[in-house]
Amino acid sequence: MNKDILVTIVIPVYNRAHTLDRLFASIEKVTWHALEIILVDNNSKDTSLEICRRFKERNQDKFLVEIYTESEQGACPCRNLGLQKAHGQYVYFFDSDDEMYPHYLSDAMQAVKSDTDIVCSPTQMFFSNGKIQTRRFYFTSRASVQILTASLSTQSILFKKSFIEKIGGWDVRLWRWNDWELGIRTLLNAPNIVWLKQPYHKIHQHPDSITGNSFSKDYTHLKRSIMAVRRLLENIP
DSSP states (O other): OOTTOOEEEEEEESSOTTTHHHHHHHHTTOSOOSEEEEEEEOOOSSSHHHHHHHHHHHTTTTSEEEEEEOOSOSHHHHHHHHHHHOOOSEEEEOOTTOEEOTTHHHHHHHHOOTTOOEEEOOOEEEOTTSOEEEOOOOOOOOHHHHHHHOOOOGGGEEEEHHHHHHTTSOOTTOSSSHHHHHHHHHHHTOOOEEEOOSOOEEEEOOTTOTTOSOTTTTHHHHHHHHHHHHHHHHTOO
């Protein structure tokens, strides 16, 4: 694989001053050097934007860092703005409270071929009590499995930019389970997939996660995602 192929990492940021240093420390160890980082601040009320600017200044000679702001609330509008601004042939969406293993992108880019649309891999969850759990993951392109297991979460997929643009990016109407919907939509479009067997990410579980922690409180948002997937399935020829 050509080491000059640019990979863009898109990261929405909202009030994550307490986790950004941990995230940025992991990115600064990434071994793939053809790298662009796009940070999209979502009207943070803390010092997140200032921390992002310091990260950019600190790494301006190492890789590209761009910072944007998105006024429409939610991770999906931020991700779509990052996708629009991305220069990379491949785009990876990450969260501002997690960590990436240094060799992930190098392993992924070594595995891709010219016709690869997505690279998929499992993730690990890290809990405050010290427990570590690898999320259940099925190495299959069947959309029906994704419906039941949500294997393809945000951090599980590296996209070829042209492919995710073709399928419409992130659905800005969805606040919960938006990556579940995107995973199903991705598989329904029959991508060429490369599977990586090991987990490459630390997904930190905490009370103020952007994805929420209560099904009952988020019933309206969850139902909206379920109905979006229902419409996808109803429109299959």
